[in-house]
Amino acid sequence: MRHHWLHIKEMYSIVELKGVKFGYRCGYCGNAGGKASYGMWSHTMTVQDYQDLIDRGWRRSGKYVYKPLMNKTCCPQYTIRCHALNFHPSKTHKKTLKKVNRFLSKGEMPVEKHDEGREGEPMESVHEEGVQPPPQDPLKIDHSDVQDISPSPDTDTANSAAPTTPRDDAEKTTAVTPKPGKGADPNRPLCRKAKDLRKERRLQKEQQKQQEAVSSSVNPSPAKSSSNQPKSLEEFITESLPNDPLHRLEVRLVPVSFEDPDFLASYEQSAALYACYQMTVHGDAPYECGESQFKRFLCDSPLEAEMAPDGPDVGYGSFHQQYWLDGRIVAVGVLDILPFCVSSVYLYYHPDFSSLSLGTYSALREIAFTRQLQQQSPKLSFYYLGFYVHSCPKMRYKGQYRPSDLLCPESYTWVPIERCIPRLDISAYSRLNENARAGDAHALKKLGRVLVLHRRTVMPYAAYARKRKGSNDEKEVEQYASLVGQTCAERILLYRA
Incomplete structure (x- = not known):
């Protein structure tokens, strides 16, 4: 009956609880014991x-899936x-693209080091205790007695810590000490405030645009109208690149699978690059970034590859x-392609090219x-950028990719970042949704309907x-189910020994 087990693996996610981790080192503020999160090991x-989990504030590091305890951790991490x-690139973004294209x-090769996108962002739990794989994998057991689930009376059918980039449009001001004199020169025009001058220039530009619009409606000029359209991100990426550039850059998407020939062929080179990056940029010791660590955190993934009729060609x-x-x-760039998003997991690069702002x-x-x-x-x-950490200034760069939203940690609704920042300026942890009545649409309501995997059998928690009888794990299961939400709790299998 092995096919029954394979059927269950294809249908369900399977997780094993690791529980709450309190008092470990924070990679954002350096607090030796201020971090708090909840984690579980995802077998598949x-x-x-x-x-659905990342839309409730979860994130993965390898097969370890964790959720910051937002009102308890020192640096609350908001999904962004x-x-x-x-999206339209800012002046800083355009400068980066031009810099890479010039190279x-x-x-x-620029000498100075500018914005580094995701450089230095801590990889959750890379060097923390308590997130080792389970000693016994529940998937590696005798599968002969696996049963398919059937309705029962208990169930109804149902991601571099970059310094914040200086604004390119910031005005440079120089302090000038006025010389003593007799007052204003009557032969010169009166001094005017810079604000008034800017307002006047803006009005002049608007009038000029209106005149051009009237002119183009009388004598349409396709060339001029197309030039008035702002360039797209894609145009900036390829702008000014000749047909025969000095250096050739090719971007390849490779599935993370040891059965994929392209992934296998580039594996050793990719692992060596990771080690070089971690030792140079993060100061890791060689044993902290060897092949086993690389494989565990950036190659091992719980996600099952999937093709869908309405999905992208790459799956x-x-x-x-x-x-x-x-x-x-x-x-x-390590990426997860999901039904509604591309989720950025991590980035590593050769330090020799750090001045190109590869982040x-x-x-x-x-x-x-x-x-x-x-x-x-x-x-x-x-496009999900992982976590936005407002209490850590060097992590605020993610807010520059706009328009963007932050996930409210209480209602699990999305709120435009512009409305969130004033609240986060006051308090590192904040309910972001201003509507006090907005609640968690997937809040836990029926604990008995949580699905568990016990002795190779899928069953609702009530039956388990x-x-x-006499089991004392109700509070543990309730905490898990409240964090993943009712919908996920009824789909994901919670492994019970």
Whole structure:
């Protein structure tokens, strides 16, 4: 009856609780014991279940899936998403794209180190205790007695810590000490405030645009009207690149699978790049970033690869987006492609190219990639940047990718970041949804309907509790179910020994 077990694996996500972790070191503020999170080990997970979990504030590191305890941790971490279709690059973003293109075209390598997008962002629990794989994998057991679930009376059918980039449009001011004199020169025009001058220039520009609009309606000029359209992100990415550039950059999407020939062929080079990055940028010791760590955190994924009729051509699952420069890998973005989004997991790159701002550059490429996937799958329109940490200034750079939303930690609704920042300026932890009546639409209501996997059998928790009379795990299961929400609790299998 092995096919029954395979059927269950394909249908369900399977998780094993690790519970609450209190008092461990925070990678954002450095507090030795201020971090608090809830975690579980995911043996396998469907892309839809993970999509629903990250929309409740969860995130994965390898197969370890965790949720910050927002009102208890020292640096609350808010899930952030960017509306990829409406994204327009800022001046800083455009500068980064031009900088990379100048390097590709002419070999110009900037000396100064600018914005580094995701550099230095702590990878959750990489060096923490308590997140080791379970000693006994519940999937590696005798599968002969597995049963299919059937309705019962208990159930109804139902991601671099970048310094904040200086604003490119900030005005540079120089203090000037006025010389003593007799007052204003009557032969010169009166001094005017810079604010008034800017307002006047803005009005002049608006009048000029109106005149041009009237002129074009009388004598339409296709060339002029097209030039008035703002350039797209994709145009900035390829702008000024000659047909035969000095350096050739190729971006390849490779599924994270040891059965994939492209992934296998590039595995050793990719692992060596990861070690080089971690030791140089993060100061890791060699034993902290060896092949086993690389495989565990950036190659092992609980997500089951999936193809769907309405999904993108590449399918759903975990991928490495490799940046090949002149035939070698110089950067890798680790991505999860989910039903509604591209989720950024991690980025590592060769330190020799740090002045090219590869953190920012890769994020922009990933937004463009999301837009590309959306043309194939209309519902896939968001780019998730992991966590936004307002209490950590060097992590606020994620708020520059706009329009973007933050996830309210109480109602699990999305709120535009502009409305969130004033609240977060006052308190590191805040309910972001201003509507006090807005509640959690997927709050736990029926504990008995939580699905568990016990002795190779899928059953509702109510049936499990009757079988295990005297079991004292109700509070543990209730906490888990409240954090994943009723919908996920009725789909994901909670492993019970």
